[in-house]
Every structure is written in structure tokens, then in C-alpha cells.
Amino acid sequence: MARRLGLAIAALILMAAAPSWDWRSPAGLRPSRVPSGNPMSAAKVELGRRLFYDADLSVDGTMACATCHEQHRAFADGNAAHAGVHGDPGRRNVPGLANVAWLRPLTWGDPRIGSLEAQAAIPVTGTAPVEMGMAGQDAEIARRLSTDSCYPAMFAKAFPGDGTIDFEHVAKALAAFERTLVSFDTAYDANGRGGRTAMPSEAVAGSAVFDRHCRSCHSGPLLTDQKFHRIRSTPGPDAGLGEITRRTEDVGRFRTPSLRNVELTGPYFHDGSAKTIADAVRLHPRTSDLRDAQVMQIVAFLNSLTDRHFTMDARFSLPEFTCGK
Structure with a gap:
């Protein structure tokens, strides 16, 4: 009993000695x-x-x-x-x-x-x-x-x-x-916190279209279910998950990418075969039959996921000083 108590106290001391890291993540997302x-x-x-x-x-x-x-x-x-x-x-x-x-x-x-x-x-x-x-x-x-x-x-x-x-x-x-x-400093995040004018009207409309056609896989705060899916009826030369598992049903499956900052990360898909977001939407089986206006609404919504501060934050840039010099 005394030994267990001592271990518990030691664990508490270690926890107190190591301050938690400030992850700057939104509510609902664990550290x-x-x-x-x-x-x-x-x-x-x-x-x-x-x-x-x-x-x-x-x-x-x-x-x-x-x-x-x-x-x-x-x-x-x-x-x-x-x-x-x-x-x-x-x-x-x-x-x-x-x-x-x-x-x-x-x-x-x-x-x-x-x-x-x-x-x-x-x-x-x-x-x-x-x-x-x-x-x-x-x-x-x-x-x-x-x-x-x-x-x-x-x-x-x-x-x-x-x-x-x-x-x-x-x-x-x-x-x-x-x-x-x-990276959670976007118009989409501001809108979620109650800033109802943060997203343009076309992006708001695109959010509704996105919810109906895309949200099942691009879900949660990270906009990915982190699972492997096949989105092409005929897999290409890259076997994807099937290369690792050696299972026929896994051939052509790839992890759902996060869509945060997707405006900046093109070209798209695992092979970069879609040059623009609109191309990616039109090539995806869940959205391939959407009208052009709906496609552009989704594009507007996805552009609201861009965090410009993230792309300029000096904490992530090439260090200007080393060893204080």
C-alpha cells in the first residue's frame, strides 16, 4: 500500500514538473x-x-x-x-x-x-x-x-x-x-465560433453542399476520418493500402486527406492528378454529378479553410537567429 502511494505521489510530482504544452487547438479536439x-x-x-x-x-x-x-x-x-x-x-x-x-x-x-x-x-x-x-x-x-x-x-x-x-x-x-x-485560424473556424459574417455567402452555400456529399469522410475538426478509401473504380498502378496488406480489397485505397489549407496544397489526390480543387471535386465519385454552380460553391467553402496566418507565422519559418546570433 505504501509503495503504491509512493508511486502515485511520484507520478504527480513528475506531472507537475512537466508543464503541459499549449496546443492552441479548438474546443472539442483533445491535445x-x-x-x-x-x-x-x-x-x-x-x-x-x-x-x-x-x-x-x-x-x-x-x-x-x-x-x-x-x-x-x-x-x-x-x-x-x-x-x-x-x-x-x-x-x-x-x-x-x-x-x-x-x-x-x-x-x-x-x-x-x-x-x-x-x-x-x-x-x-x-x-x-x-x-x-x-x-x-x-x-x-x-x-x-x-x-x-x-x-x-x-x-x-x-x-x-x-x-x-x-x-x-x-x-x-x-x-x-x-x-x-x-492551423485553426480560418474563416470557417471564425464562423463556427459565431462570427456569422466570416464566410462569404457562396462559401456558406458550399458548406451545405459539402455536408451532403463530402462530410462522411472529410469529418471532424481536421476534416478527415483518417481512414482508407478507394475513390476510383479502376485502381491505377499504385496499390496504396493494398501494397502493405496484400489484400485485394485494399488495392487502390488511400488515406482521406485533411482539407485544411486545401486551397494552397494542390495538386490533389495521392498522385497529384487533379490540378485544381474544381477538378478534384468533378473527378470524385461522390461529387462528379454536381452542377457547375454547386462545384464552385464547394470550392468557395474549401477556400474558407485557408489559414493565411499559418503560412506567415515566424515560429515556423527559417530561423533568422541561431545561438542568439
Whole structure:
């Protein structure tokens, strides 16, 4: 009994010692789940922010995370897919990163990638396809970052007691930064809080059309059910979820994308085959028979999901100062 009481008190002390992170999320959305082995801290977020913009994480120094995830595009990149450092064609469209802290799973077709820490390895060290080209280069990553004038101090501050510069800690810092990419400052959100004039009348009309045809999958605060669906009667060459499960019924299924900031994250679908939002609406089986006026109403509604502040927030931009200089 005394031992259990002591453990309970210790747990309370630890909870009190670790202040909760301000997620700036709307009512009704629980705080993001953070792995116990990678708690949030301002120092870790700042380290991750610098690493996010550092091309030394690619084999030839030409590609950073931010190369494919551009802030002014809500951290997408505007291409159907992005080639890797050796010219390998990208397999799938680069998703935006708004509110990625709440997304599970994290990729178009692989439900096994459930943490941002694990996801970081895909572009940096992945081989199918090669993106940043650092497979087997853990020692080189450590060497490059260790010779920087600021990283040793930043790693030590971000990971007190174990400031080892290695890819494990790089991934944790990147994940911490990405969890801060919160985006809920839109006309749609203002309208939901009672600002009835926040959305144009056409967007309000589009919201009603969207509710009837789209809301079953693009649901909740994130506007995604986070499930895998097939929207094409004849799957293309990319098997999607079926590539992982090897089940025939999963071939051509892809995760429902969040629609927040969708105005900025085109082209659309997993292969970037729809150049505009209107194209995507017309190609989707649930909305393919809508009249042109209804399509444009949905487009107006989806444009109300754009968070301009998110695209200009200095906390997410390339750091202007490092080590206080």
C-alpha cells in the first residue's frame, strides 16, 4: 500500500514538473498525443525547426525537409510529386503538414507509420524511392551536425543528460517541431465560433453542399476520418493500402486527406492528378454529378479553410537567429 502511494505521489510530482504544452487547438479536439519518450520542450522545438530547414540532412546538401514542405504552401510543394536528390521520381503527392500532430496514420498508404518520429526516416533514409539519400549515413549525419558551431549546444539543451547527436535525436526534434504546426485560424473556424459574417455567402452555400456529399469522410475538426478509401473504380498502378496488406480489397485505397489549407496544397489526390480543387471535386465519385454552380460553391467553402496566418507565422519559418546570433 505504501509503495503504491509512493508511486502515485511520484507520478504527480513528475506531472507537475512537466508543464503541459499549449496546443492552441479548438474546443472539442483533445491535445495531441505525445510519445512518453519524447516530451515537448521549447528547446527541442527550436532544434527541430532548424533541422527542418537544414539541407545537411540530404546526401548532397541540396534538399531539406522544407524543400518539399514550403510554408507559403501550407507545407506542401505544388508538384504532383517531388523528385529525390538523385532524380528518382516521387511516388506520391507531398501532403501539407497543418495539424499533423493529430493525424494517424501519417502517410497516403501505410497505416504502420503512426508517429512523427518514425515518419522522419522515410524522406531522410528511405530507399523506395530515394528522397534525401541518407540511408546508411547515420555517422555522416552525426559528423556534419557535430561540426556546426551551434548544434552541440542545441542538442544538449533539447535533450538534457543525453545530447547525443544522432538520427534518433534528429527525428525526435523534427517531430517536436512538426507537432507545433497548428492551423485553426480560418474563416470557417471564425464562423463556427459565431462570427456569422466570416464566410462569404457562396462559401456558406458550399458548406451545405459539402455536408451532403463530402462530410462522411472529410469529418471532424481536421476534416478527415483518417481512414482508407478507394475513390476510383479502376485502381491505377499504385496499390496504396493494398501494397502493405496484400489484400485485394485494399488495392487502390488511400488515406482521406485533411482539407485544411486545401486551397494552397494542390495538386490533389495521392498522385497529384487533379490540378485544381474544381477538378478534384468533378473527378470524385461522390461529387462528379454536381452542377457547375454547386462545384464552385464547394470550392468557395474549401477556400474558407485557408489559414493565411499559418503560412506567415515566424515560429515556423527559417530561423533568422541561431545561438542568439
